[in-house]
Amino acid sequence: MLKYLMLYEDRGIEIEYAESQYVWDSNGRKYLDMHTGHGVAFLGHRNPHIVNTIVDQMSKVMTLSTSFRVKIREEMLEVLSKVVPDRYEYVYLLNSGSEAVEFALKISRKVTGRKKIIYFTNSFHGRTFGALSVTANQKYRKGFEPLLPETMMLRYNDLSEIDKAVDEQTAAVILELIQGEGGINVASEEFVSELRRRTMDVGAILIIDEIQTGFGRTGSIWLSEQYGVYPDILLAGKAIGGGFPVSVIFMPHDIGVKIERGSHGSTYGGNPLACAAVKASTEVLINDSVPQKAYEKGNMFFELLRRELKDIRIVREIRGAGLMIGIDLRIEPTNIIKELQNEGILALKSGTTVLRLLPPYVITNIDIEYAVKVIARTIASQISS
Template sequence: MLKYLMFYEDRGLEISYAEGQYVWDSNGLKYIDMHTGHGVAFLGHRNPHVVKALTEQLNKVSIASTSFRVRVREEMLNILSKIVPNSFEYVYLLNSGSEIVDFALKVARKATGRKKIVYFTNSFHGRTFGALSVTSNIRYRRGVEPLLQDTYQAKFNNVDELDKVVDNETAAVIVELIQGEGGVNVASKEFAKAVRARTLETGSILIIDEIQTGFGRTGTTWLFEQYNIVPDILLAGKAIGGGFPVSVAFLPHEIASKLEPGTHGSTYGGNPLACAAVKAATEVLIQDSVPLKAYDKGRELIDLLKKELSGHRIVREIRGAGLMIGIDLRIEPTKTIKCLQNNGLLALKAGVTVLRLLPPYVINRDDIAYAVNVIGKCIEESSS
């Protein structure tokens, strides 16, 4: 019998059912999900509006090349235009975060005629060759190098280094304003504005990777809004499909106009089911004021965590925005994560020492209170 090739740790849990902010295992035990498939189920598991849209589309047309028109694609484009700045005139869909990062890097080189790509320490943009080339963790890169040439790493949140690294040979700078996998590291406003200013000065393309931070999770539709900057290329994924595998790039006319037919292609990218999922997820985002709810619930969760963990000797810092939260510990968090799972709460790791929480926006006050209590208990047990 075949075995599944595992690259993630087996958590020893068979999930048999999921709904909203909860999952149940094969023994019928219930868990509050703050893992959400690395943030994918931000709108809640099996969001009813998304499920309905997918079911209806499945009964019409499930697959068609983008060479052919389908009504749902036009409907998706219409509603997506309501949640991005007017500077973005084009949308391209692929299937995963890594794919859309590769696409953006390819587009940047094509549009500028330059080769150099700048990324930052503790970044994570994916594990395909292009995305891995701008991911800093050596553990992911070891054994598969050489990767893309002409990629250069700069220090995250270091303004002084930007003038030295980003120059007139730079095609693009790619950045996460909160680094998820890297440790829930938050970009300073000074740094973000300096990156934007330097890319404009050098004619480089600014790519902001909002695959995890975007689509309402951090308290605004897009995190870049909180920094009063706008990227040249915006990348989204995870939550934007409401659980369906899809990623999105938003591009302005001046970049898209430099791409000719055949520049890129994808068998499944932009398929009718993906379009239906993105359309429905965006309708939920708008109609249910998702960013505002994420902001309010995230603030409550962070405030309670700070109160619960204040002065705890192994807690360095609690940071993040909205419902993207990191608890930086003085120990490796695996033991804590296992304790949380044993007490009905699913979470995940970020960086080396960070406990990461990515709950869905439908989480309620009772869930938050329970989670904070369990986190405090498990951190206390882990420190003894």
């Protein structure tokens, strides 16, 4: 009998059913899901419109090389164009966030003819070799070195290093506006503005990784919109497929036109089911005003958390945007996550000391009020223990 290689910690429950903001285990117990598969189920588990669109496409064509045209791809592009800034003319679909990062790094070196790639402390961009080379945490890198050469790590939110480090030898700078795995650290407006200015000055490519922050979670379709910054390459994933594995890379004309056939490829990338998932997810995003709802519910969540947690001394800070929430603690949050699960709430960790909440946009006000009370009680209980 084969054994599944468990590369994530087993949470000790078997999930049998999922719908909207809830999942049920094999014992019939219901959980409020604020883990959402590391943020994938932002549009809710088994969103009916997304499921129906995928099932409809399955009855026609399930898999097809992008060498062949298919109607659903054109339909996806038409709808997706409504939520992407006008400067982006080219789009390419892959299967995971790491793959999108890999392609972005390849594009940067190909287009600029340079080698150096800059990333930041506490960054996380994936676990494949290229993505891992721009991921800061040593626990992910250990045992896999040497990684890509000519990468350079700078301090996140530190303006003092930018002018010296980002130079005429730099191919790309890759940045998360909120570091999802690294601690829900939020980039300052000054930091992002300086990176945009400097990359333009030296002709380097600015890659913004919105695989976790994008597609409505942070209260706007793209978090970069809130900064007034348009990167040279924009990466999306997780929520954009509504639960189907897909990632997207967006490029302007001056970059996309330089990518030759054969420069990259993917057996499954851009398959008809992925196109159907992205089309349907985008329609949900537009038709149900998802970013606005994430903004409003996020504001409520932050307000209640700050009120309920303000006197709990092991709470350092509450930060994030929209429905991407981090509670920075003075202790490691593993026990809190376990206790929350026992109370019927699924959450996850970010960085070393941050309790991370990634609820779907369909979470209700009643859910939020309940979750805040349980979270406050659970965190407070750790003081005496």
